[in-house]
Amino acid sequence: MTLLKAKNLSKSYNSNYVLKNVNISLGKGEIIGLAGPNGAGKTTLIDVLSGFEPKDSGQILFKEEDITDLSQQEIANKGLVRSFQEKRLFDGMSVEENLLSGAQTPRNETLYRNLFNKTSDRTIKREIRKLTKKLKLKEVSDNYAGNISGGQKRITELGRISAFEADLILLDEPFSGVDPNIMSQITKIIQDLRDSNVSFLIAEHNLKLLEKVSDSIKILHNRNFIAEGDLNQLKKDRQVIRAYLGESS
């Protein structure tokens, strides 16, 4: 079943096109890797799909519903969430509260329900404690998120997204700036979520890691995709070598 279908997406800044007539579709439980040189438009594609940047033209269907003109919040609440290239945690909240904030639904956050005690956090708090243990964040769960290590921040960010119970997660360079241990932890989180039928679009420069977690890799260059396949296929593609991998690869 197709989960996401984007047709003819175009996006320009000051009349310079970053994306032109881009088409992409993703099935349920599918993981697509997104690679390409710096400035190719990977982050812009994530921004446009998640509603963080308005597109010039095109249509986005998610779960067969047109989400083209919805706001970021509305898109997220439909089940499409994203991470950012830089780590964006709620630094003034504890690690556990960060994870809780991902698990809270807008319905539980209404003033009315909170004022009149019509909502209880007990179940999600129990689940979050389990998640904290699973993510090896138990020791820092009460620490301010702003005070933990870069790797722990990345794990917390992913944990927060996984607590959200999304159907599609767009990750922007999740492996950047973390050690191999954290990389394998991130890989495990992605694989576990995929086992529960969550789909991913992952923008990343580390092609080996991308190959490990994704079903196929798309190369974005010059405003559109220039190739798609597994790493071996891409390594033989002249266009990909010229635009991205370099002749020495």
Add this chain to the structure above:
Amino acid sequence: MIEYIIFLVTAISIFGIYTLSLNLQWGEAGVANLGPIAFMAIGGYTTAILSIEGFNLYMSITAGILASSIVGALLGYIGARLKDEFFGLLTLGFAHTLYLSLRSQNPLSGGASGIHGFQRPFNSLVQSQNYELFFMLVSLGVLTTFYVFLQSLKNKSWGRALNCLRDDELAAKSLGKRVKQLKLEVMMVGSAISGIAGIMLIFDRQFISPDTFGFELTLYGWLAMILGGSANNKGVILGTVVVFGVLFSGTRIIMSNVGLPSYRVSAARLLLISTMMIILMIWRPQGIMGDKEVLTIGK
């Protein structure tokens, strides 16, 4: 002496309620309301005007709370569509416009000379010589109630959603937080609480004029919150005790006793406040009880 203590505790309790409301908006949600005093004024004036016009006192109080809350929600609705700095300017401009409107000669607000002669609550039940003590206890009770209420909200999902908004609005949006609605809600609740503080202030003073809600009270409120520690309700109350107790009331008495003329007392008080703010920014930018990780000045 007893009378002075009663006066001081009552004033601190009332301004404690006011700074708690400001802390809900800024400390918990990061919403920079630079005109919180306007909502105290709306609560106070609505209650005083309706009461003078012959409406039932308790209905007038309810109307005062509702009026501040509705105006707060309205500004929250507009402000949620503006950038943070413009929202600050909007509230600042609103407070000043309201102040000037109240000062202008009009039959409702009484212009610069204000309104007096309105009833005080439970006047018939409490003997007049005990009324100040009674009102001090009521003020303390209301302050405690709001402290408990706001602490409980802090630990609920609404409170956490506000913290998300404060720490990173973009990340909050990516997690589907209803940013605009949360801003509206926090302005509505905060303004209602400020309105209650304003109503209590006019009952304490038995008089209301635009200068009861002068702009310096906005500065004092912000100073008390930052001094005590934003996002920390206990710290905010401590900040209120220091600023409103020691500076606002204490220095007035002390300096009067050393024989300073009133215009110098007022100037000396402002000088003390500014010095205190500078020392605070150097020594402990997060405030006395605040955490460095939350809303630290210059972080």
